[in-house]
Amino acid sequence: MKLLKPENPVGIIGYGAYIPRYRIKTTEIARVWRGEGAGPIREKSVPGPDEDTITMSIEAGRNALARARVAPESIRAIWIGSESHPYAVKPSGTIVAEALGADSSISAADFEFACKAGTEALIAGMGFVGSGMARYMMAIGMDTAQGKPGDVLEYTAAAGGGALILGPAAESAAVLDGAYSYVSDTPDFWRRQTAKYPEHAQRFTGEPAYFDHIGHALRTYLDETGTTAKDYAYVIFHQPNAKFPQKIAKEAGFTPDQLAPGLLSPFIGNTYSGAVPLGLCATLDIARPGDRILAVSFGSGAGSDAFSLTVTSKIDEVRALAPTTQAYINRRTEIDYAVYAKYREKIDFDR
Amino acid sequence: MENPRHWRLKKQRYALVGEICPHCAVKIFPPRDVCPECGLEAKTSYQFSGKGKIYSYTKMTDGPAGFRQNAPYFVALIQLNEGPMITAQLTDVGDEEIKIGSPVEMVTRKLREDGDQHGAILYGYKFRPVLQEVSA
Numbered sequence: 476m477k478l479l480k481p482e483n484p485v486g487i488i489g490y491g492a493y494i495p496r497y498r499i500k501t502t503e504i505a506r507v508w509r510g511e512g513a514g515p516i517r518e519k520s521v522p523g524p525d526e527d528t529i530t531m532s533i534e535a536g537r538n539a540l541a542r543a544r545v546a547p548e549s550i551r552a553i554w555i556g557s558e559s560h561p562y563a564v565k566p567s568g569t570i571v572a573e574a575l576g577a578d579s580s581i582s583a584a585d586f587e588f589a590c591k592a593g594t595e596a597l598i599a600g601m602g603f604v605g606s607g608m609a610r611y612m613m614a615i616g617m618d619t620a621q622g623k624p625g626d627v628l629e630y631t632a633a634a635g636g637g638a639l640i641l642g643p644a645a646e647s648a649a650v651l652d653g654a655y656s657y658v659s660d661t662p663d664f665w666r667r668q669t670a671k672y673p674e675h676a677q678r679f680t681g682e683p684a685y686f687d688h689i690g691h692a693l694r695t696y697l698d699e700t701g702t703t704a705k706d707y708a709y710v711i712f713h714q715p716n717a718k719f720p721q722k723i724a725k726e727a728g729f730t731p732d733q734l735a736p737g738l739l740s741p742f743i744g745n746t747y748s749g750a751v752p753l754g755l756c757a758t759l760d761i762a763r764p765g766d767r768i769l770a771v772s773f774g775s776g777a778g779s780d781a782f783s784l785t786v787t788s789k790i791d792e793v794r795a796l797a798p799t800t801q802a803y804i805n806r807r808t809e810i811d812y813a814v815y816a817k818y819r820e821k822i823d824f825d826r
Numbered sequence: 827m828e829n830p831r832h833w834r835l836k837k838q839r840y841a842l843v844g845e846i847c848p849h850c851a852v853k854i855f856p857p858r859d860v861c862p863e864c865g866l867e868a869k870t871s872y873q874f875s876g877k878g879k880i881y882s883y884t885k886m887t888d889g890p891a892g893f894r895q896n897a898p899y900f901v902a903l904i905q906l907n908e909g910p911m912i913t914a915q916l917t918d919v920g921d922e923e924i925k926i927g928s929p930v931e932m933v934t935r936k937l938r939e940d941g942d943q944h945g946a947i948l949y950g951y952k953f954r955p956v957l958q959e960v961s962a
Binding site: 496524525533574575576798799801803805808817 | 836837840841843873894895896917918920921933934935936937947949952957958959960
């Protein structure tokens with residue numbers, strides 16, 4: 476039995492998305508660097524100069540609390556997965572907990588696993604709630620991803636994410652059926668302690684990293700649960716671009732319609748740790764009771780988490796209690812490379 | 827370094843936590859423990875909704891130290907729905923017209939960084955144009 480399944484059934488009782496309002500077109504980045512652009516990714520989200528993983532987690536967390544309809548004091552853990560925590564040393568979790576009005580008697584922690592830090596926090600939270608140690612916990616995946624100016628990653632490194640509040644399955648809008656996690660030491664992408672931008676192993680990030688790990692996690696999860704692609708209404712894959720998730724979806728027998736609601740990278744770019752939680756928020760925004768949703772994340776370094784949910788009738792009660800993911804996608808202000816360089820602190824003010 | 831002051835003010839700054847007077851029910855922000863209306867003790871904490879309207883505003887084209895790189899930006903007097911008037915920065919101003927009476931909502935953002943790259947990051951309330959839900 477490789478499946479991760481808690482003793483007490485656990486579900487998502489509230490979810491909340493956040494995407495900053497600024498967008499830069501990939502053709503604008505290509506204009507500056509005379510690059511080739513990023514294919515089907517038209518533009519990426521850019522955080523404002525006063526935003527970071529902490530402020531964005533606070534807004535997503537408030538949205539999740541509004542849908543969960545529980546007092547912030549009843550949350551027993553706030554775990555934030557990100558590769559862009561504002562501090563190298565000082566937890567994001569304590570600031571977010573304080574801003575959300577959580578009690579001091581909680582666990583607050585920051586997770587890091589490249590792009591799958593958010594689902595890592597979610598799976599740990601399944602254990603925390605499923606063991607009975609906590610009634611409710613909040614798992615957040617959020618990033619303000621950094622790409623070196625001119626690097627291929629700059630075309631897609633975006634900002635956004637989602638917050639998920641876990642609680643007893645009986646109270647949930649979507650029950651977590653189970654999870655599976657697969658990891659191996661694979662050096663495809665990394666950022667050293669004091670480096671501002673990450674390094675990547677070019678094409679090595681494809682087959683031995685993304686496809687191998689997601690493929691393993693996906694196949695094992697389907698085998699262990701005795702399900703196939705047609706058992707799911709929707710599927711969400713980690714989306715560093717548009718091509719990778721489309722390729723793995725096709726190979727595994729999923730249709731473009733199953734993939735579409737949670738595939739946001741063509742509109743906002745790659746939100747790293749935020750990508751799968753945000754894709755899940757967008758899918759929950761349109762899912763019907765009884766729908767099953769499969770999600771498979773990927774984080775460089777490397778690993779993949781697969782989990783699935785069954786949507787309950789409570790989804791219709793909670794959906795309208797906070798802004799939809801689409802509301803954030805539609806709220807867009809286009810900026811040029813100069814403003815982007817200012818907002819992302821690529822201009823040295825010599826402060 | 828003003829860590830003690832920032833630490834003391836964190837609840838009101840991060841989440842607009844003020845007070846409500848147990849005697850005359852007036853909502854108080856910032857918290858001051860004495861009701862400005864009836865003069866009696868008021869220490870009951872109160873979570874403001876964060877919704878309000880622009881009472882007046884100005885555009886800052888040359889900000890003070892710590893805010894200069896954010897210029898131009900708006901500073902506004904916000905009349906909170908619960909009554910109090912507070913001063914705050916506006917943020918996420920896009921194509922919306924900023925005018926007196928515009929509805930705004932509170933968000934928690936970076937205010938500034940204490941010192942250069944080595945200091946603490948200060949977070950607090952700002953207001954933005956109300957997020958529009960998509961029509962179904």
